[in-house]
Amino acid sequence: xxxxxxxxxxxxxxxxxxxxxxxxxxxxxxxxxxxxxxxxxxxxxxxxxxxxxxxxxxxxxxxxxxxxxxxxxxxxxxxxxxxxxxxxxxxxxxxxxxxxxxxxxxxxxxxxxxxxxxxxxxxxxxxxxxxxxxxxxxxxxxxxxxxxxxxxxxxxxxxxxxxxxxxxxxxxxxxxxxxxxxxxxxxxxxxxxxxxxxxxxxxxxxxxxxxxxxxxxxxxxxxxxxxxxxxxxxxxxxxxxxxxxxxxxxxxxxxxxxxxxxxxxxxxxxxxxxxxxxxxxxxxxxxxxxxxxxxxxxxxxxxxxxxxxxxxxxxxxxxxxxxxxxxxxxxxxxxxxxxxxxxxxxxxxxxxxxxxxxxxxxxxxxxxxxxxxxxxxxxxxxxxxxxxxxxxxxxxxxxxxxxx
Amino acid sequence: xxxxxxxxxxxxxxxxxxxxxxxxxxxxxxxxxxxxxxxxxxxxxxxxxxxxxxxxxxxxxxxxxxxxxxxxxxxxxxxxxxxxxxxxxxxxxxxxxxxxxxxxxxxxxxxxxxxxxxxxxxxxxxxxxxxxxxxxxxxxxxxxxxxxxxxxxxxxxxxxxxxxxxxxxxxxxxxxxxxxxxxxxxxxxxxxxxxxxxxxxxxxxxxxxxxxxxxxxxxxxxxxxxxxxxxxxxxxxxxxxxxxxxxxxxxxxxxxxxxxxxxxxxxxxxxxxxxxxxxxxxxxxxxxxxxxxxxxxxxxxxxxxxxxxxxxxxxxxxxxxxxxxxxxxxxxxxxxxxxxxxxxxxxxxxxxxxxxxxxxxxxxxxxxxxxxxxxxxxxxxxxxxxxxxxxxxxxxxxxxxxxx
Numbered sequence: 001x002x003x004x005x006x007x008x009x010x011x012x013x014x015x016x017x018x019x020x021x022x023x024x025x026x027x028x029x030x031x032x033x034x035x036x037x038x039x040x041x042x043x044x045x046x047x048x049x050x051x052x053x054x055x056x057x058x059x060x061x062x063x064x065x066x067x068x069x070x071x072x073x074x075x076x077x078x079x080x081x082x083x084x085x086x087x088x089x090x091x092x093x094x095x096x097x098x099x100x101x102x103x104x105x106x107x108x109x110x111x112x113x114x115x116x117x118x119x120x121x122x123x124x125x126x127x128x129x130x131x132x133x134x135x136x137x138x139x140x141x142x143x144x145x146x147x148x149x150x151x152x153x154x155x156x157x158x159x160x161x162x163x164x165x166x167x168x169x170x171x172x173x174x175x176x177x178x179x180x181x182x183x184x185x186x187x188x189x190x191x192x193x194x195x196x197x198x199x200x201x202x203x204x205x206x207x208x209x210x211x212x213x214x215x216x217x218x219x220x221x222x223x224x225x226x227x228x229x230x231x232x233x234x235x236x237x238x239x240x241x242x243x244x245x246x247x248x249x250x251x252x253x254x255x256x257x258x259x260x261x262x263x264x265x266x267x268x269x270x271x272x273x274x275x276x277x278x279x280x281x282x283x284x285x286x287x288x289x290x291x292x293x294x295x296x297x298x299x300x301x302x303x304x305x306x307x308x309x310x311x312x313x314x315x316x317x318x319x320x321x322x323x324x325x326x327x328x329x330x331x332x333x334x335x336x337x338x339x340x341x342x343x344x345x346x347x348x349x350x351x352x353x354x355x356x357x358x359x360x361x362x363x364x365x366x367x368x369x370x371x372x373x374x375x376x377x378x379x380x381x382x383x384x385x386x387x388x389x390x391x392x393x394x395x396x397x398x399x400x401x402x403x404x
Numbered sequence: 405x406x407x408x409x410x411x412x413x414x415x416x417x418x419x420x421x422x423x424x425x426x427x428x429x430x431x432x433x434x435x436x437x438x439x440x441x442x443x444x445x446x447x448x449x450x451x452x453x454x455x456x457x458x459x460x461x462x463x464x465x466x467x468x469x470x471x472x473x474x475x476x477x478x479x480x481x482x483x484x485x486x487x488x489x490x491x492x493x494x495x496x497x498x499x500x501x502x503x504x505x506x507x508x509x510x511x512x513x514x515x516x517x518x519x520x521x522x523x524x525x526x527x528x529x530x531x532x533x534x535x536x537x538x539x540x541x542x543x544x545x546x547x548x549x550x551x552x553x554x555x556x557x558x559x560x561x562x563x564x565x566x567x568x569x570x571x572x573x574x575x576x577x578x579x580x581x582x583x584x585x586x587x588x589x590x591x592x593x594x595x596x597x598x599x600x601x602x603x604x605x606x607x608x609x610x611x612x613x614x615x616x617x618x619x620x621x622x623x624x625x626x627x628x629x630x631x632x633x634x635x636x637x638x639x640x641x642x643x644x645x646x647x648x649x650x651x652x653x654x655x656x657x658x659x660x661x662x663x664x665x666x667x668x669x670x671x672x673x674x675x676x677x678x679x680x681x682x683x684x685x686x687x688x689x690x691x692x693x694x695x696x697x698x699x700x701x702x703x704x705x706x707x708x709x710x711x712x713x714x715x716x717x718x719x720x721x722x723x724x725x726x727x728x729x730x731x732x733x734x735x736x737x738x739x740x741x742x743x744x745x746x747x748x749x750x751x752x753x754x755x756x757x758x759x760x761x762x763x764x765x766x767x768x769x770x771x772x773x774x775x776x777x778x779x780x781x782x783x784x785x786x787x788x789x790x791x792x793x794x795x796x797x798x799x800x801x802x803x804x805x806x807x808x
Contacts, residue, residue: 053732053740053756085728085740087757120725121758227711281532305709307631307795311803321524324489328457336457336489352457353491354525392804393797399715400796 011165013176013201015039015241018146019139023132025080034153036075044072045210049234055084056094057114064110073111081118151180164267166260177260181268203242204374220265224387273387275404280393286311291380300386302330310391318362320348342374415569417580417605419645422550427536429484438557448476449614453638459488461518468514472803474610477515485522497530500561519766538746555584581664585672607646622638624669653765677791682798695784704790706734714795722766724752746778
């Protein structure tokens with residue numbers, strides 16, 4: 001299935017080079033090791049998983065960002081192994097990789113940001129990675145092709161790479177924001193990681209990047225769910241080379257950059273959901289008139305995570321009773337007698353009871369690749385959009401038909 | 405599949421009669437209307453769904469129990485229609501049924517406890533029910549056969565009726581506790597209701613029954629989950645005729661009755677889980693060394709509701725990384741480095757990292773109809789058992805392959 005938003009043309013921000021290759025971590029033999037190098041003076045900010053169980057690279061990356069106060073020169077990512085639940089040996093392996101990359105690139109090991117995605121609980125094959133690093137670094141290139149191959153190398157069970165670019169002009173100068181992401185595939189059934197890297201050539205202080213990235217994530221990656229399972233490795237990194245010559249300063253540039261970043265992240269979030277395991281439909285849930293954002297999010301997640309609602313969507317069944325029941329059980333002290341539910345542009349439940357509607361039309365709407373469900377709570381003025389998928393037998397097959 | 409506990413021989417408590425018939429609410433033509441009559445002086449207590457969306461019979465039954473202060477003379481149950489999200493018309497229909505039963509049995513309408521289970525949002529076909537009430541009441545009988553048929557009539561997508569009995573002696577006298585339940589089927593995809601009726605001939609005040617029932621439910625029906633969806637009609641009713649001549653009084657009788665009630669409810673809870681939609685395995689989750697019961701329950705539910713964990717179980721895959729990731733994301737501020745996980749009697753994860761184990765043996769354990777997963781948190785002294793199931797493609801087919 002295809003998502004509603006295309007990723008657009010891939011643009012190369014100034015001040016970056018990329019490379020990737022197969023180090024033998026994926027049984028398929030596909031590329032599984034990727035490098036991004038950023039010029040001197042590059043700044044960074046990151047957002048990590050909220051899971052209490054975190055992988056070694058998340059611990060190391062978080063520590064390095066604190067140590068360097070947001071100065072980063074490289075990103076090294078492997079797929080095929082999550083380096084999670086691997087204890088102190090996993091931390092040692094991760095640090096060893098960062099040290100080797102730093103030595104080869106002549107930067108501090110703290111300026112190398114590590115990521116891993118793949119099987120939880122298996123030791124990182126650090127020897128395979130170390131032996132391929134010289135070749136990886138020798139082949140780096142400042143090209144859109146190399147960035148596109150970077151996006152391929154970080155995939156696990158994704159059926160396609162996820163990329164998005166935006167640009168804007170400030171006088172004669174152009175600022176580029178390009179993001180790549182992986183996530184929401186799980187054909188090998190221990191992979192559950194969303195990794196996002198956004199590269200830009202704007203010049204900005206790490207604290208500025210951090211504030212902006214957190215706000216953007218709340219509106220994009222924190223508003224999606226395939227199956228409600230939170231990975232141990234989730235990472236979103238924003239890396240700014242400053243090589244556009246444009247400083248993140250003044251309301252016009254700030255506004256333009258914020259919009260470009262939001263659009264890139266929104267596009268990547270939608271690409272992740274539309275590539276969800278076994279998904280037939282992307283569902284855009286609009287929760288309207290909640291008391292506040294937290295309440296709206298709670299209602300959205302209750303609907304998005306209800307197995308009965310997700311299976312009804314898989315059958316294109318306009319079964320609003322299941323949606324109402326999921327809302328009623330979500331822990332918000334709402335009055336069910338004030339709840340409206342829409343499927344597409346039809347009101348199907350009004351003030352908590354059935355509203356006459358055209359069932360064929362509602363069914364037809366739910367057969368589309370992109371569907372809208374609206375919920376009105378009549379409790380306040382907060383409104384949000386949340387993206388999720390249906391739950392199909394294919395999801396079960398992908399995640400169950402595997403035996404150690 | 406069959407559950408681990410047999411229901412035992414069905415015993416008839418004194419002071420009750422039962423009947424059931426087909427009133428045409430189920431398209432299959434099977435029995436869908438059931439009556440239990442209790443002698444004068446009978447007392448009752450009930451526990452209802454925590455969903456904010458509640459069906460009309462839940463509202464009416466709750467109100468009647470308050471009005472009569474726990475005096476009940478009859479239970480009238482229909483399957484095939486939930487009478488939920490039906491507004492004031494639904495309440496009128498429910499009251500009309502109670503009034504008619506009261507008139508025919510010569511008891512107050514408030515002493516008639518109503519239940520419904522079936523489609524949400526469709527009007528209750530009250531005419532069909534009213535026209536069958538005289539025949540229903542004329543055929544009531546004080547027999548185990550009639551009680552067994554009552555259990556059949558309240559089924560929706562259950563593949564078998566759920567019954568359990570226990571008895572104990574106090575001197576020459578015998579006290580019987582017999583329970584029937586329905587739940588966890590959803591072949592017609594809007595049914596999601598658990599109904600439980602426990603009939604006993606002990607003599608007890610409604611407040612005594614209420615205290616005991618709430619404590620028992622916490623240990624049984626509140627510790628099970630098929631799919632994490634909370635119904636709008638869930639009801640557990642305990643009805644005591646007092647006709648055994650034994651009073652709920654003194655530590656010996658209290659203890660014996662509490663154990664009998666707990667065993668009946670535990671058996672019914674296990675029967676409900678083992679009849680879960682598409683379930684191949686019943687999973688008994690033991691969460692040990694939690695700080696308190698609420699924390700243990702939160703961890704158990706996070707594991708029981710993780711799609712990735714449930715699909716791993718469907719594939720008999722000893723994938724403890726998914727269990728650890730689900731625990732880490734549940735919101736308890738635990739230290740993952742202190743968590744142990746067992747599959748069957750094998751330790752597979754020790755202090756948050758892989759512990760060497762026999763994968764074939766763990767896989768074999770997970771192919772059994774009844775499996776045990778242990779989680780040790782090392783945070784305190786609270787321990788609990790939680791019953792759940794795997795998630796199979798059959799579940800999806802049952803709930804998705806339907807279109808209005």
